[in-house]
Amino acid sequence: MDSISDRACIVGIGHTEYSRDSGRSELKLACEAIGAAIADAGLTPADIDGITKYTMDNNDPIDIARNLGMPELRFFAELNYGGGGGPVGTIQLAAMAVATGQAKAVVAFRAMNERSGRGTPRFGQAATAPGAAGAASYLSPYGLFSPAQMVALAARRHMHLYGTESRHFGEIAVTCRHHANMNPDAMMHGRPMSLADHEASRMIADPLRLLDCCLETDGGAAVVVTRADVARDLRHPRVFISGAGLGAGHWNHRFMVRDIDAPDSESTVIARHVFRDAGITHADIDVLFIYDHFTPLVLMAIEDFGFCKRGEGKDFVSNGRLRWPDGELPMNTSGGNLSEGYMHGMQNVIEAVRQLRGEARCQVKDARHAFVSAGNGVPTSAMILRNEK
Amino acid sequence: MTALAFPYPIPEYGTEPYWQACNEERLVMQRCAACDRFRWTPAPLCTFCAHDGYDWAPLSGEGRVHTWTVITHAVHPAAVARVPYVVVEVELAAQANLRMISNLIDCDPQAIRFDAAVALAFTQHPDGQKLPVFRLA
Numbered sequence: 001m002d003s004i005s006d007r008a009c010i011v012g013i014g015h016t017e018y019s020r021d022s023g024r025s026e027l028k029l030a031c032e033a034i035g036a037a038i039a040d041a042g043l044t045p046a047d048i049d050g051i052t053k054y055t056m057d058n059n060d061p062i063d064i065a066r067n068l069g070m071p072e073l074r075f076f077a078e079l080n081y082g083g084g085g086g087p088v089g090t091i092q093l094a095a096m097a098v099a100t101g102q103a104k105a106v107v108a109f110r111a112m113n114e115r116s117g118r119g120t121p122r123f124g125q126a127a128t129a130p131g132a133a134g135a136a137s138y139l140s141p142y143g144l145f146s147p148a149q150m151v152a153l154a155a156r157r158h159m160h161l162y163g164t165e166s167r168h169f170g171e172i173a174v175t176c177r178h179h180a181n182m183n184p185d186a187m188m189h190g191r192p193m194s195l196a197d198h199e200a201s202r203m204i205a206d207p208l209r210l211l212d213c214c215l216e217t218d219g220g221a222a223v224v225v226t227r228a229d230v231a232r233d234l235r236h237p238r239v240f241i242s243g244a245g246l247g248a249g250h251w252n253h254r255f256m257v258r259d260i261d262a263p264d265s266e267s268t269v270i271a272r273h274v275f276r277d278a279g280i281t282h283a284d285i286d287v288l289f290i291y292d293h294f295t296p297l298v299l300m301a302i303e304d305f306g307f308c309k310r311g312e313g314k315d316f317v318s319n320g321r322l323r324w325p326d327g328e329l330p331m332n333t334s335g336g337n338l339s340e341g342y343m344h345g346m347q348n349v350i351e352a353v354r355q356l357r358g359e360a361r362c363q364v365k366d367a368r369h370a371f372v373s374a375g376n377g378v379p380t381s382a383m384i385l386r387n388e389k
Numbered sequence: 390m391t392a393l394a395f396p397y398p399i400p401e402y403g404t405e406p407y408w409q410a411c412n413e414e415r416l417v418m419q420r421c422a423a424c425d426r427f428r429w430t431p432a433p434l435c436t437f438c439a440h441d442g443y444d445w446a447p448l449s450g451e452g453r454v455h456t457w458t459v460i461t462h463a464v465h466p467a468a469v470a471r472v473p474y475v476v477v478e479v480e481l482a483a484q485a486n487l488r489m490i491s492n493l494i495d496c497d498p499q500a501i502r503f504d505a506a507v508a509l510a511f512t513q514h515p516d517g518q519k520l521p522v523f524r525l526a
Contacts, residue, residue: 126465128466131399137398143465143474145464156458203462204462205462207458254430
């Protein structure tokens with residue numbers, strides 16, 4: 001047995017409301033989201049003996065354990081690279097822990113006041129320290145600070161190499177907004193967006209427009225992972241982690257300044273392993289969750305995870321392919337980072353589980369396999385989930 | 390009271406020669422003693438062959454525009470007075486795929502083209518450190 005394929009399941013999901021100002025501490029948000037996920041699984045906090053977290057999450061596992069009443073933690077670990085390692089990598093860690101007997105039930109979570117800045121500094125704003133060290137010392141003195149600005153460099157290069165246009169990025173933004181408008185819990189519910197709206201939105205870092213960028217959000221989101229045989233006796237239909245992986249390479253340096261001319265990327269590294277572990281092909285994926293921090297990176301992820309070839313992303317995302325209910329491969333069906341709420345990708349994991357339980361608002365008929373990625377442009381992670389249909 | 394400025398670079402062990410040369414208005418990079426290749430940013434080992442030896446070799450700064458962005462939304466207090474400004478990734482003529490991040494100064498953003506030739510210049514940060522930047526050649 002050389003993989004964790006199908007040995008662990010996501011058995012509980014939970015989240016707070018997503019807002020611009022939560023009005024409570026990040027620890028309170030974490031406890032609410034984790035408590036909801038544990039209750040959803042039909043477990044109690046005393047059943048949880050492991051916690052995995054994003055390295056950059058401010059919450060400390062022992063604070064969570066003390067507040068929620070987890071008497072003993074046998075496993076705690078964290079994964080770096082923000083939205084790259086976080087939303088899937090923490091779940092992979094949890095799956096490895098339960099599959100190898102290091103823990104029985106592990107929570108993976110993200111909770112932050114990233115929009116209000118009450119705890120976590122806003123990612124769209126630069127730190128104002130007078131000096132910059134390390135990798136930043138070669139970027140910040142030139143006024144290159146935010147992920148959006150770095151992604152703009154790669155986006156323009158992609159447009160040059162492959163003829164991609166802003167409207168193709170717009171297709172992704174409009175798709176996520178379309179789904180958010182069917183999700184009353186989404187921050188952008190009730191605020192429709194057209195391609196014309198996208199093209200009219202102001203430039204942030206040319207060619208990136210405001211509507212190419214994800215939201216900033218206060219909130220919390222969590223999942224519970226157990227071994228597959230334990231999951232059989234819990235409340236919901238089982239959602240198996242059929243394959244999961246991390247990926248990085250020499251092109252991941254200088255933050256999110258990408259070398260998109262390189263033949264490989266963090267996404268191609270993962271794609272080589274995760275489909276093999278799950279024993280399926282791209283054609284078997286029924287619903288897609290691509291981490292949507294910035295629309296150009298979504299398009300590049302679709303290409304590099306192998307859903308189409310490099311340069312074909314512009315056609316792949318067009319003509320409503322990603323849009324529920326008529327598109328052949330609906331993507332980010334609750335609105336994603338772009339329009340539901342920026343829970344650093346964990347909201348996409350939760351929606352993937354809803355799809356495979358058959359309880360999504362934009363339910364993909366007979367969904368059996370979901371592909372869920374974390375954020376590319378940095379070392380990243382991705383997984384394939386399946387149900388028992 | 391100093392004017393609002395972008396952060397100045399903080400040199401580290403092993404990177405001081407890069408910044409010191411900048412202050413003398415020279416662009417230098419580490420050239421591997423084994424495979425003869427340049428690397429950017431400075432790194433303790435060769436990022437191509439992992440060799441431990443190098444010398445700091447001068448570059449002319451001749452290069453071409455690999456990609457760029459015109460930043461119009463200020464995310465730093467010092468950016469408010471600077472927008473729009475151009476961040477460029479330059480591919481240096483010295484070696485294939487040798488690229489560095491910098492600013493393209495004194496240019497009309499509409500005039501920038503892929504593969505346009507650029508020439509090295511230096512600006513001075515208010516704290517005194519000089520920074521390598523580029524102009525359209």
